[in-house]
Structure formats: C-alpha cells, structure tokens
Amino acid sequence: MSFFVGQAYAQSAPDSNTPDGLIKIIVADVITSIKSDPEIQKGNIPRVVDLVEKKIVPHTDMRRTTQLAMGKNWSKASPEQQNQLIMEFKNLLIRTYSGALSQLRDQTVQYKPLRAAPGDTDVIVRTVVVGKADPIPLDYRLEKTNDGWKVYDINIMGAWLIEAYRNQFTNQISQNGVDGLIRFLQERNAMLAGKK
Amino acid sequence: MSSLKRFFLLFISASTIGCASIPAGSERSPSDPWESFNRSVFAFNEGLDDYLLKPITKGYRFILPKPAQQGIDNFFGNYRDIYTSANNLLQGNFSMAFSDLMRVVVNTIFGLGGFIDMATPGGLEKHKADFGQTFGVWGIPSGPYVVLPIFGPSSVRDTFGTAADLETDYLFRLLPDVALRNSLTALRVVNARNTYFEAGDLLEGAAIDKYTFTRDAYIQRRQYQIDQAKEGKEPPMPVYENQYQ
Numbered sequence: 001m002s003f004f005v006g007q008a009y010a011q012s013a014p015d016s017n018t019p020d021g022l023i024k025i026i027v028a029d030v031i032t033s034i035k036s037d038p039e040i041q042k043g044n045i046p047r048v049v050d051l052v053e054k055k056i057v058p059h060t061d062m063r064r065t066t067q068l069a070m071g072k073n074w075s076k077a078s079p080e081q082q083n084q085l086i087m088e089f090k091n092l093l094i095r096t097y098s099g100a101l102s103q104l105r106d107q108t109v110q111y112k113p114l115r116a117a118p119g120d121t122d123v124i125v126r127t128v129v130v131g132k133a134d135p136i137p138l139d140y141r142l143e144k145t146n147d148g149w150k151v152y153d154i155n156i157m158g159a160w161l162i163e164a165y166r167n168q169f170t171n172q173i174s175q176n177g178v179d180g181l182i183r184f185l186q187e188r189n190a191m192l193a194g195k196k
Numbered sequence: 197m198s199s200l201k202r203f204f205l206l207f208i209s210a211s212t213i214g215c216a217s218i219p220a221g222s223e224r225s226p227s228d229p230w231e232s233f234n235r236s237v238f239a240f241n242e243g244l245d246d247y248l249l250k251p252i253t254k255g256y257r258f259i260l261p262k263p264a265q266q267g268i269d270n271f272f273g274n275y276r277d278i279y280t281s282a283n284n285l286l287q288g289n290f291s292m293a294f295s296d297l298m299r300v301v302v303n304t305i306f307g308l309g310g311f312i313d314m315a316t317p318g319g320l321e322k323h324k325a326d327f328g329q330t331f332g333v334w335g336i337p338s339g340p341y342v343v344l345p346i347f348g349p350s351s352v353r354d355t356f357g358t359a360a361d362l363e364t365d366y367l368f369r370l371l372p373d374v375a376l377r378n379s380l381t382a383l384r385v386v387n388a389r390n391t392y393f394e395a396g397d398l399l400e401g402a403a404i405d406k407y408t409f410t411r412d413a414y415i416q417r418r419q420y421q422i423d424q425a426k427e428g429k430e431p432p433m434p435v436y437e438n439q440y441q
Contacts, residue, residue: 130316137424174223175221
C-alpha cells in the first residue's frame with residue numbers, strides 16, 4: 001500500500017530537474033505566498049519585490065538575458081559596464097514583474113504540454129494565466145546550465161521580453177552611448193522605487 | 197459612426213502635414229517605414245489618453261464598485277465572443293468556434309445576458325479572435341506597421357481587420373435610440389481602457405522608449421496570435437544573434 005502511494009506521488013509531483021517541473025514548483029510557491037500575504041493583497045509592492053528576489057531571481061540567468069537584449073552592443077561595453085547593465089536591467093524587470101504579480105487575485109495557471117526532446121537544452125514552457133479577464137499567455141524560455149535550468153526570457157501576451165527590449169537598447173545606445181543607457185536605467189529604477 | 201469616419205479623415209490629412217521627427221540616432225526598423233507619421237499619431241493618442249480617456253476611466257473606477265465593472269466587462273466580452281466564434285470558424289478552428297458559441301449561449305441564458313461569466317468556471321475557456329488575425333491565418337502579410345488614431349497600434353492588414361470588425365459590429369447599430377447607442381459605445385470604450393488600466397501603468401514604468409516598446413511588442417504579439425491560431429502549430433522560438441560570446 002505504502003509502495004503504491006509512494007509511486008502515485010512520484011508520478012504527480014513536479015520534478016525540479018525538468019524545465020516544466022521547475023516552473024510549476026516556482027509558480028505554485030509564489031502564488032501561494034502572494035495569496036496568503038495580506039500585506040501584498042493590500043498592494044505592498046516592496047514585499048512582492050522581496051518575494052521575487054528570493055524565489056524567482058535564483059532561477060534566472062540575467063547575464064544571458066541582458067547580453068541577448070544588448071545584441072551587438074554587448075561587446076562594446078566594458079566588463080564593469082556589463083555588470084552595471086545586468087544589475088539595473090534586473091532591477092527594472094523585478095519592479096515590473098512584481099507590479100504584475102501584486103495584481104494576482106483569483107487567477108490560476110494552466111500548463112500546456114511540454115514539446116521538447118529529452119536531450120534539448122533550450123526549451124519553452126508554455127502557460128496561460130486564467131482569471132476573470134482575458135486569458136494571458138505567459139511563456140518561459142529556459143536553458144540547461146551546470147547549475148540546473150535557468151529562465152532567461154519571458155513571453156507575456158505574445159511578446160518576448162528580450163525581443164521587446166533589443167531596439168530600445170540599440171536606440172538608447174546610439175543616442176547616448178552605453179553609459180547613457182546605464183544612467184537611464186538607474187534614474188528609472190530610482191523613480192519607480194520612490195513611487196512604491 | 198460617420199462623424200468618427202469624418203474625424204478620421206480630417207485627422208489623417210492633418211497629421212500627414214505635421215510629421216513628428218524621429219529621435220536622432222535611432223535605428224530605423226524595416227517593419228516601420230512610416231515611423232515619423234506613426235510617431236505623430238502615437239503622440240496624439242498619448243495626449244488623448246492623458247487628458248481624456250485615462251481621467252474618465254479613473255473616475256469610472258472610483259464610482260463603480262469592482263463587481264459592477266466586472267459585470268460590464270463580461271457583458272461586452274460576451275458580445276465579443278460571437279465575433280471570436282465567427283473568426284475561429286473562418287480560421288478553420290471548428291472546435292474552438294463551437295466552444296465560443298457555447299460560451300455565448302451559456303452566458304446569455306444562465307449569466308443574465310452576459311453580465312456573469314458562467315462559461316469559464318464551467319470549463320469553456322475564453323478565446324479572442326478578430327478579422328486581422330483571420331486575414332493573417334489566411335496568409336495575408338501584415339505590411340508595414342501603422343499607428344491608427346484612437347485605435348492605436350496596427351498594421352496595414354490589421355487596419356483592414358479593424359475596419360471589418362467595425363463594419364460587422366451590429367449590436368448597437370440596431371438600437372433605435374441614438375442617445376442610448378452613444379452612451380453604450382462610450383461605456384464600451386471606457387471599459388476597454390479599464391481592462392488594461394494597471395498594465396498601462398506598468399508599461400509606462402518598464403519602457404525605455406514607449407513608442408518602440410509598443411511597436412515591437414505589438415508586431416510580435418500579432419504574429420504569436422496568428423501562429424497560435426494555426427491549429428497544431430506552436431509559435432516558433434525567437435532566434436537571437438550572439439547566442440554565445
């Protein structure tokens with residue numbers, strides 16, 4: 001009996017060594033935390049930011065995200081500038097993502113079947129956030145690293161994050177240089193942090 | 197509607213004369229050859245939103261309790277579902293078209309004419325389809341990016357799509373009372389703005405250049421919706437250059 005139960009459990013529990021299993025575990029964890037926190041329900045954004053930094057950021061590869069969003073300009077930035085860019089871009093995304101998360105109320109997340117071969121190291125986990133409003137497609141692109149699967153791109157309602165920032169980065173750099181972009185991101189983050 | 201059409205023409209002729217300049221040094225996108233025209237319409241829309249639509253929506257959110265807002269959104273959503281069903285049929289997605297039609301039947305009869313969404317909890321997922329998407333599924337290319345006055349981001353194909361959407365929009369046209377018809381249209385516009393009230397603020401915070409951000413997201417999103425509508429096909433992974441240093 002116990003053997004049977006154990007096996008049934010093993011079949012249904014998500015496995016963090018698979019990309020879809022990892023996303024399921026993170027999302028379930030984050031949603032439970034948000035729904036059980038009255039402060040967040042009241043709109044306390046810094047608490048959501050804290051949650052995102054603890055539970056989501058460790059499973060992302062922001063260096064890769066920033067590098068791909070920078071495109072050809074990445075090699076024009078010094079290692080120090082690169083690190084600054086990663087930090088500021090990460091903070092901007094955390095702010096935005098936290099703002100979206102704080103609006104979660106009674107939504108549920110549905111998972112589409114993973115379409116990937118067993119040996120794939122670059123996969124997309126497709127989900128749909130279903131609630132009272134229109135369903136929102138939310139996809140995660142993960143890469144297998146030595147340190148496990150890492151999310152490096154997100155698709156919200158059909159638009160990939162990296163793709164949506166590429167031209168904006170290029171424009172800002174051709175107008176004001178890499179330092180101009182860093183300054184812009186710093187100012188924007190300070191503004192968003194001040195607004196709460 | 198005819199006054200709106202007149203306004204449209206007036207606006208387009210006015211804005212072709214005064215084109216907004218593209219910020220110096222910004223790279224031209226191949227999908228946006230009419231950028232300077234588009235930027236001027238975009239600026240006009242932003243002004244319209246800042247001074248008119250957003251304040252009105254703010255008032256609407258203040259006055260109306262959340263459940264009432266939800267009911268109104270459900271009502272217009274139920275009406276839209278008829279067109280989603282029709283477009284899914286035109287796209288050859290028969291099972292989706294049928295499920296959307298069932299949604300309308302269920303919500304109209306059991307959801308008090310559409311004010312309560314009984315179909316979603318009942319397992320009938322909500323979809324969204326329009327004529328622009330249908331044209332895309334049929335293989336018509338999007339053409340250059342266009343920003344339409346009031347309607348916002350679009351493409352040449354989607355402009356025809358929006359025209360078809362408007363042309364087939366019969367519900368309010370059948371209402372004999374002009375005042376009622378106009379107030380319903382106004383309510384519909386405010387409701388549409390309300391659905392992305394918070395998302396709009398988020399976008400504002402996340403954008404480095406709102407025009408470019410909106411454009412690039414719109415183009416991607418439409419392609420994604422079209423890819424998704426082709427049954428059994430998954431939207432492809434984007435390929436980025438400089439995969440590795």
